[in-house]
Amino acid sequence: MKQGTAHITANICNKFGNDRTRLMDIAIAVQERFGCVSHEAMEEIARAVGTQRVEVESLVTFYSFLSVKPQGKVVIRLCSDIVDWMKGYSEVAEAMARELGITMGETTPDGAITLTDTPCIGMSDQAPAALVNSVVVTHLTPERGRQLVRDLRRHLDPQQLVTMVGNGNNEHPLVRSMVRNNIRMRGPVHFAPFEPGKALLKAFELAPSDVISEIKESKLRGRGGAGFPTALKWELAANTPGEKRYVICNADEGEPGTFKDRVLLTECAEQLLEGMTIAGYAVGSDTGIIYLRAEYRYLMPYLQSKIEGRLKQGFLGRGILGKKGFNFDIRIQLGAGAYICGEETALISSCEGLRGDPKNRPPFPPQEGYLKRPTIVNNVETLCCVSRILLEGAKWFASIGSANTTGTKVLSISGDCRKPGVYEVPFGITTRELIELSEAENVGSLLIGGPCRQMIGQVRLDGQICYDDLATGGAIIIFNGARNKLEIAEHYLDFFIDESCGHCTPCRVGLTLLKNLVHKVISGTGEPADLDRMRDLSNFIINMSRCGLGQAAPNPVLGALEIFGDASGGFVAERKPGLLPEFDLSKAVIDAELRVGRQSKYV
Amino acid sequence: MQAKTRIATVSLSGCFGCHMSLLDIDDRILKLAELVEFDRSPINDFKDFQSRCAVGIVEGGCCNEDNVEVLESFRKNCDVLISVGECAITGGINSMRNNIPLKECLDEAYLKSPGVYNPLNKIPNDPEIPLLLNRVYPCHEVVKIDYFIPGCPPQADALWDVLVALLSGKAPVIAYKNHKYD
Ligand SMILES: Cc1cc2nc3c(=O)[nH]c(=O)nc-3n(C[C@H](O)[C@H](O)[C@H](O)COP(=O)(O)O)c2cc1C
Ligand code: SF4
Ligand code: SF4
Ligand code: FES
Numbered sequence: 005m006k007q008g009t010a011h012i013t014a015n016i017c018n019k020f021g022n023d024r025t026r027l028m029d030i031a032i033a034v035q036e037r038f039g040c041v042s043h044e045a046m047e048e049i050a051r052a053v054g055t056q057r058v059e060v061e062s063l064v065t066f067y068s069f070l071s072v073k074p075q076g077k078v079v080i081r082l083c084s085d086i087v088d089w090m091k092g093y094s095e096v097a098e099a100m101a102r103e104l105g106i107t108m109g110e111t112t113p114d115g116a117i118t119l120t121d122t123p124c125i126g127m128s129d130q131a132p133a134a135l136v137n138s139v140v141v142t143h144l145t146p147e148r149g150r151q152l153v154r155d156l157r158r159h160l161d162p163q164q165l166v167t168m169v170g171n172g173n174n175e176h177p178l179v180r181s182m183v184r185n186n187i188r189m190r191g192p193v194h195f196a197p198f199e200p201g202k203a204l205l206k207a208f209e210l211a212p213s214d215v216i217s218e219i220k221e222s223k224l225r226g227r228g229g230a231g232f233p234t235a236l237k238w239e240l241a242a243n244t245p246g247e248k249r250y251v252i253c254n255a256d257e258g259e260p261g262t263f264k265d266r267v268l269l270t271e272c273a274e275q276l277l278e279g280m281t282i283a284g285y286a287v288g289s290d291t292g293i294i295y296l297r298a299e300y301r302y303l304m305p306y307l308q309s310k311i312e313g314r315l316k317q318g319f320l321g322r323g324i325l326g327k328k329g330f331n332f333d334i335r336i337q338l339g340a341g342a343y344i345c346g347e348e349t350a351l352i353s354s355c356e357g358l359r360g361d362p363k364n365r366p367p368f369p370p371q372e373g374y375l376k377r378p379t380i381v382n383n384v385e386t387l388c389c390v391s392r393i394l395l396e397g398a399k400w401f402a403s404i405g406s407a408n409t410t411g412t413k414v415l416s417i418s419g420d421c422r423k424p425g426v427y428e429v430p431f432g433i434t435t436r437e438l439i440e441l442s443e444a445e446n447v448g449s450l451l452i453g454g455p456c457r458q459m460i461g462q463v464r465l466d467g468q469i470c471y472d473d474l475a476t477g478g479a480i481i482i483f484n485g486a487r488n489k490l491e492i493a494e495h496y497l498d499f500f501i502d503e504s505c506g507h508c509t510p511c512r513v514g515l516t517l518l519k520n521l522v523h524k525v526i527s528g529t530g531e532p533a534d535l536d537r538m539r540d541l542s543n544f545i546i547n548m549s550r551c552g553l554g555q556a557a558p559n560p561v562l563g564a565l566e567i568f569g570d571a572s573g574g575f576v577a578e579r580k581p582g583l584l585p586e587f588d589l590s591k592a593v594i595d596a597e598l599r600v601g602r603q604s605k606y607v
Numbered sequence: 608m609q610a611k612t613r614i615a616t617v618s619l620s621g622c623f624g625c626h627m628s629l630l631d632i633d634d635r636i637l638k639l640a641e642l643v644e645f646d647r648s649p650i651n652d653f654k655d656f657q658s659r660c661a662v663g664i665v666e667g668g669c670c671n672e673d674n675v676e677v678l679e680s681f682r683k684n685c686d687v688l689i690s691v692g693e694c695a696i697t698g699g700i701n702s703m704r705n706n707i708p709l710k711e712c713l714d715e716a717y718l719k720s721p722g723v724y725n726p727l728n729k730i731p732n733d734p735e736i737p738l739l740l741n742r743v744y745p746c747h748e749v750v751k752i753d754y755f756i757p758g759c760p761p762q763a764d765a766l767w768d769v770l771v772a773l774l775s776g777k778a779p780v781i782a783y784k785n786h787k788y789d
Contacts, residue, residue, distance in 0.1 A: 531751070579751070581682045583675070587749045593672055595709040596738040600730050604672050604738050 010048045017052035024053045027357030040074040066359040067340035069298045076111045076118035081135040084121035085260045086495050087128040087418050096132050099146035103153040124260035125299040129186045129424035136162040138301040140183050173270045178306040185267050186425030191412040193392045200274040203394040207282045215286040221398035223410040228383030229477030241370035242287040244378040249289035251280050252381045256297045256346035259453045261479035264414040265384040267426045269303050272388050273310045279387030284332040292334040295351050298341045343503040347551050348381040361505050362551035406432030409470035417442045419482035436465045444482045453479025459563030489564040494522045500557035511554030514545040529585040530576040611644040613660040619674040620701050621667025624760040625692040631763035656684045663688045668698040669744040671737035682750040690752045693759040702743040709741050
């Protein structure tokens with residue numbers, strides 16, 4: 005048996021050319037084959053690709069979809085993120101756990117089914133949702149959860165759970181998923197008809213540097229959240245000397261409550277692939293990589309077929325559309341469940357077959373990125389915009405939106421509203437309008453997501469979605485007035501604590517300290533000084549962290565405090581001097597009492 | 608004559624190194640004696656509070672029930688409480704046991720270790736021996752602490768500067784050179 009593991013593992017490594025930089029693909033394939041990456045397998049992988057076993061172990065233990073210990077044949081990952089939590093996660097989780105006879109995180113004794121929870125899987129508009137291996141199930145209820153478990157016990161085939169397919173390309177034979185697109189508003193950039201190849205021909209009419217000028221004129225800014233001017237990034241990469249450059253599409257979409265890239269990947273794949281090809285032409289690159297989050301694996305065969313189709317049509321490959329000397333190919337790099345890999349330098353680490361640790365900047369990726377070569381990383385939506393800009397012209401694009409933020413934004417709206425889903429809206433739209441569009445009532449607060457995530461309350465409802473006011477990567481989560489804002493903030497902290505890569509102490513330790521403070525206040529034992537401590541600690545974490553995760557993680561806490569304003573004094577009270585309410589002496593001495601055989605004289 | 612400011616000090620689960628560091632202020636101890644009156648403290652060996660104090664200095668973390676009891680009485684009898692040194696601030700060396708269940712610690716110490724002579728095979732149960740807590744707690748997890756002076760032990764100058772600042776009603780600041788250790 006041991007021989008078998010080694011042999012099969014060696015074959016998998018061989019399939020990826022025994023290439024150290026393809027460690028992600030190797031580990032994912034081994035995980036899929038054996039339900040784990042065991043110590044024997046890690047040893048074999050290390051031998052085959054020429055590295056140390058600990059290097060492999062460091063990768064395997066980093067990603068939540070990889071495991072050293074065997075998992076069940078079927079792994080149910082129930083989304084426990086904020087929206088699912090509002091839509092009944094707890095009841096569904098309990099029903100499924102009970103039906104399986106195990107608790108969250110365990111595997112049934114026969115090794116068949118593992119039940120675990122996971123942060124946002126990009127289905128917040130159809131929550132509660134879960135991944136069963138790579139099959140998505142949505143709109144769960146306790147009863148449907150129980151039925152799902154019974155069905156799985158019978159056939160252990162997740163695909164058989166899909167009895168009704170969703171709409172659009174979710175019906176495609178290579179997708180066949182019950183996911184629904186929920187496109188509530190179709191805008192001119194992404195949801196207008198798109199004829200493959202046309203934008204590419206337009207690009208070829210221009211010199212590569214003129215393509216960049218066109219993008220510059222359109223004032224396109226990155227849609228992943230940070231809003232960096234796309235042309236500037238491209239220019240930097242194009243002007244950095246190097247024998248090879250890379251174009252990476254960031255399809256990691258890990259920000260809780262964001263699911264618009266999922267819909268773009270499903271419905272606008274041609275537009276995306278064409279945008280990547282145009283980017284390759286503009287910066288002088290022949291290789292594109294789509295970094296696809298593991299949660300969207302169900303889209304992989306479909307995307308792969310689109311790439312192959314374009315190769316056949318001459319839109320990809322060598323001498324594209326007869327353009328001599330311009331070659332471009334695209335591969336898909338699958339992620340393995342790590343939110344931090346959405347951060348572009350962590351994403352590059354992951355593509356290189358490493359743990360998803362962010363890198364120090366500078367050098368910035370356009371100067372020194374994937375395999376130390378000039379690399380542009382762009383969001384799915386940004387690259388889709390590129391195709392449309394080439395088709396319709398920079399002036400057309402710049403005429404949409406607000407003064408400094410041109411074009412449209414695809415928003416993912418979810419939470420307490422009647423019409424959750426995807427909305428393509430012009431930049432400059434106000435949150436008040438979004439509330440009306442999505443038919444939300446009694447709104448207490450909103451979370452505007454993205455790497456600059458913030459929580460806003462009533463006073464900012466006239467704020468505009470754009471880079472000068474409320475910037476967002478696309479997530480808008482609506483909370484009604486009855487939701488406890490501090491509980492929401494605490495929920496987010498739990499998420500960031502889990503997802504922190506651990507490099508910086510302020511992020512790794514500070515977020516836990518912050519969570520403890522928030523929890524203390526929620527549980528009614530907080531003191532006025534705790535509020536100041538929360539602010540100080542938040543600012544400290546923001547200022548002292550290396551990457552955007554730590555730099556933004558405390559924002560929901562600060563947002564909640566701001567919304568409360570002076571009223572936050574109501575949650576805290578001065579205490580009488582003495583033991584802290586959270587310290588319980590009777591609990592602290594019970595072990596000793598039991599072992600020694602007498603009671604504490606103080607309890 | 609105006610009444611002097613009263614100060615109390617205690618070593619909970621510490622090694623007395625922090626108190627040694629306090630003595631390390633050298634001849635400034637005479638100045639200190641002019642400024643303050645020591646209340647409950649190992650320096651004068653008073654075991655109980657004589658009256659309310661302005662400042663309480665705590666060395667060591669909480670390992671056992673007595674530590675908790677003493678710390679609580681410090682909180683109740685002092686206006687300002689200062690955690691001094693690694694043990695008080697983090698639990699220190701003692702907290703190395705925090706990853707091992709208490710039962711295992713006790714069994715190892717009293718029953719299993721080589722060289723243990725314990726014919727009754729029982730964990731000592733004399734009421735004079737305080738019960739251990741399930742883990743070692745830093746002081747601020749047990750009562751509210753107002754100030755922290757880091758170090759193992761903190762440098763005499765750091766202790767001195769903080770005390771003088773507090774006694775003269777200023778915000779305490781520890782100079783960089785006084786908490787830089789490498
Ligand atoms: C913690 C963290 C997570 C991120 N996640 C994503 C993501 O899932 N998708 C994305 O496009 N950008 C994400 N970003 C932003 C990327 O680092 C990067 O700015 C973006 O991909 C650049 O593309 P753009 O200029 O087209 O927006 C994240 C950033 C941080 C700090
Ligand atoms: S801020 Fe957090 S996630 Fe980012 S590098 Fe530091 S520890 Fe890692
Ligand atoms: S901090 Fe250091 S010097 Fe002070 S009691 Fe602890 S071990 Fe001793
Ligand atoms: S899928 Fe659960 S919150 Fe997004």
